[in-house]
Amino acid sequence: MTAFLTALQKDFLLQWRGRGQIVAIFAFGAATLLLFSFAIGPDSVALRQHAAGFLWLGLLLASTLSLAESFEREMEEQALEGLLLLPASARALYYGKAVANCAQLAMIGAALVPVMVVLYDAGTIRLLSLLGVIVLGTAGLSAPGTLYAAMTAQTRARQTLLPLLLFPLVVPVLLAAVKATSLLILGDPMEQLRPWASLLGAFAVVQWALGGLLFGRVVED
Amino acid sequence: MAAASQGPLPKGLVAVGAVLLCIGSYWGLAQAPGEIFMGDVQRIMYVHVPTAWNAMLALTFAFVCAVFFLFTNSWKWDNRLEAAMEMGVVLSLLLCTQGAIWAKPTWGVWWDWDPRLTTTAVMVFAFGGILALRAFVDDPMKRAVWSAVACIVAFADVPIVYFSVKWWNSLHQAQSTPATVSKAFHWPLRINAFGILFLWAGLVALRTRVAALRLRSEIAPPLPAPSARGTDARASGSAW
Numbered sequence: 391m392t393a394f395l396t397a398l399q400k401d402f403l404l405q406w407r408g409r410g411q412i413v414a415i416f417a418f419g420a421a422t423l424l425l426f427s428f429a430i431g432p433d434s435v436a437l438r439q440h441a442a443g444f445l446w447l448g449l450l451l452a453s454t455l456s457l458a459e460s461f462e463r464e465m466e467e468q469a470l471e472g473l474l475l476l477p478a479s480a481r482a483l484y485y486g487k488a489v490a491n492c493a494q495l496a497m498i499g500a501a502l503v504p505v506m507v508v509l510y511d512a513g514t515i516r517l518l519s520l521l522g523v524i525v526l527g528t529a530g531l532s533a534p535g536t537l538y539a540a541m542t543a544q545t546r547a548r549q550t551l552l553p554l555l556l557f558p559l560v561v562p563v564l565l566a567a568v569k570a571t572s573l574l575i576l577g578d579p580m581e582q583l584r585p586w587a588s589l590l591g592a593f594a595v596v597q598w599a600l601g602g603l604l605f606g607r608v609v610e611d
Numbered sequence: 612m613a614a615a616s617q618g619p620l621p622k623g624l625v626a627v628g629a630v631l632l633c634i635g636s637y638w639g640l641a642q643a644p645g646e647i648f649m650g651d652v653q654r655i656m657y658v659h660v661p662t663a664w665n666a667m668l669a670l671t672f673a674f675v676c677a678v679f680f681l682f683t684n685s686w687k688w689d690n691r692l693e694a695a696m697e698m699g700v701v702l703s704l705l706l707c708t709q710g711a712i713w714a715k716p717t718w719g720v721w722w723d724w725d726p727r728l729t730t731t732a733v734m735v736f737a738f739g740g741i742l743a744l745r746a747f748v749d750d751p752m753k754r755a756v757w758s759a760v761a762c763i764v765a766f767a768d769v770p771i772v773y774f775s776v777k778w779w780n781s782l783h784q785a786q787s788t789p790a791t792v793s794k795a796f797h798w799p800l801r802i803n804a805f806g807i808l809f810l811w812a813g814l815v816a817l818r819t820r821v822a823a824l825r826l827r828s829e830i831a832p833p834l835p836a837p838s839a840r841g842t843d844a845r846a847s848g849s850a851w
Contacts, residue, residue: 534764541757545747554743555761558736559768561729562775569779585778593771600767604760607681 393478397486404463405494411459416498419452420505427509434511441512442571446564449499450531454553456498457535460491461543474609484605488536488598495528496521514574519583523574526590527567533597534559540608566590621816628810635661635802643799652716656796659709661804666702666731669695669811670738674766677759686826687819689755693745694818696738696762698811703735726777733772737765751829 405412426444430436464470473483500521507513514520535556542551570586639657673695680688710728711721722728741761748754 537760537764541744541761544753545744547747551740551744551747554740555737558733558740559765561733562768562771565775565779589771589775589778593775596767596771597764600764604681604763607756608760 393482394485397478397483398489399486401460401486401490402493404460405490408459408463412456412494412498415452415455415459416501418455419448419498419502422448422451423502423505423509437510438512439572439576441506441510442575443568444510445499445502445506445571446527446568448502449495449528450557450560450564452498453495453528453531453535454556456494457491457532457539457556458543458548458552460487460494460536461539465543470609480606480609481602483609484536484540484602485598488532488601491536492525492529492532495532496525499524499528512575516574520571520574523567523570523587523590526587526594527563527570529594530563530567530590530597531556531560533594533601537601537605537608540605562593563590566593621813621820624809624813624816626813628806628808628813631802631806632810633806635799635806638802639796639799643796652713655709655713657799657803658807659706659713660800661807662702662706662709663727663731664804665807665811666699666706666734668808669702669815670699670734670766670769672815673699673738673762677762677766680755680759681763686751686755686823689751689759690819690822690826691815692755692759692762693822694815696742696758697818698815700735700738700742702807702811703731703738706731707735724776724780726773726780729776730769730773734765734769737768738762741765751826 423444426440426447427437430440461470464473474480503520503524535552538552538555538559542548542555545551566586566589570583570590573583573586636657639654643654643657645651645653673692676688676692676695679685680692707728710731714723715721741758744761745754745758748757
């Protein structure tokens with residue numbers, strides 16, 4: 391537990407020192423939200439209906455930048471090898487990195503919500519529920535994302551490989567998060583929010599468990 | 612399959628598989644009665660359903676190879692993983708293509724967002740991505756471990772993708788099992804299922820051998836070339 395907290399502290403410190411990068415990734419996400427509206431046209435009803443999908447696609451695209459960046463730094467000066475020499479398990483390093491990535495993505499997601507509200511007139515009064523969906527969704531993105539970023543950071547063509555591996559895997563996250571966010575924005579007369587949130591939670595549990603189990607093999611060999 | 616890849620058995624399996632596939636397809640196309648509602652369009656079922664079963668089987672075999680590799684660190688499981696994953700992706704692609712050919716006259720569209728269709732497409736991209744990862748990693752050990760890890764993660768994802776899409780939208784007809792299919796259709800279906808099974812098992816054995824030969828050339832010490840071959844334990848004949 392101490393090793394995990396230390397790893398988490400290290401990753402939060404890294405993110406704080408590279409905070410300019412986070413702002414740039416947020417700007418990227420906001421720009422994608424602006425661009426998506428051009429695909430639909432100035433039809434405010436259609437834009438509002440698709441707002442949840444745009445928000446999550448923007449966040450998914452931004453997540454590949456954020457996840458890749460989290461391991462780029464560990465590759466400089468062979469920092470990762472230094473970390474592995476410490477008396478801490480690879481699992482603690484993984485969970486530290488994944489929690490930090492999840493927090494960063496959730497922050498970017500929460501910051502993108504006002505952009506969505508302004509551009510698509512897609513607000514909700516259930517802000518806490520929306521925040522819960524964003525946290526669950528980004529947890530589902532960051533667990534496999536951190537595992538794959540650890541691999542792809544060490545390969546050629548890393549910018550291509552991370553999304554290629556991650557996108558098909560997180561289809562359930564995208565489906566469930568878009569549906570849940572849509573229900574919050576457009577209304578939920580059938581009370582379907584809970585099953586979709588449960589699906590997000592189940593996906594996150596499976597991926598966080600698998601990530602912790604397999605990360606050691608990814609970085610140690 | 613370890614012994615099979617070294618002898619004539621793989622080619623025998625391919626030959627038996629091809630013959631069975633020809634017999635089953637002839638039976639299905641010319642002998643079996645047409646379906647009442649769909650007519651001749653239904654006859655694609657004789658390759659489509661066996662392809663679906665075998666695609667799932669090939670990817671399950673890839674998953675088993677990945678687990679065994681992570682436990683044993685034996686190269687032969689990595690070679691089989693590479694072969695089985697390629698076969699699974701090819702069969703899944705064939706499955707999507709056959710499905711689209713059947714869907715156009717039946718549903719009126721090439722594609723529909725039905726759970727099994729969407730899950731198969733996601734599997735093609737997920738496992739295809741892992742094949743791309745293999746192509747971009749030069750270190751054989753890293754390549755083997757990473758693709759085994761990615762294969763396990765992707766395989767665990769398949770049921771979640773299936774159920775999430777099922778909740779999202781559903782149109783596909785019920786799964787075809789012997790209980791849901793008329794007895795007149797059983798034999799061509801069974802023969803084709805075994806035909807494709809033998810075919811892919813033989814091809815996977817041959818492909819495993821190619822992967823083992825490539826691995827041997829990659830990890831063999833460069834000098835002196837003729838005498839050093841096979842001195843590395845992991846590069847010896849046991850590689851497949």
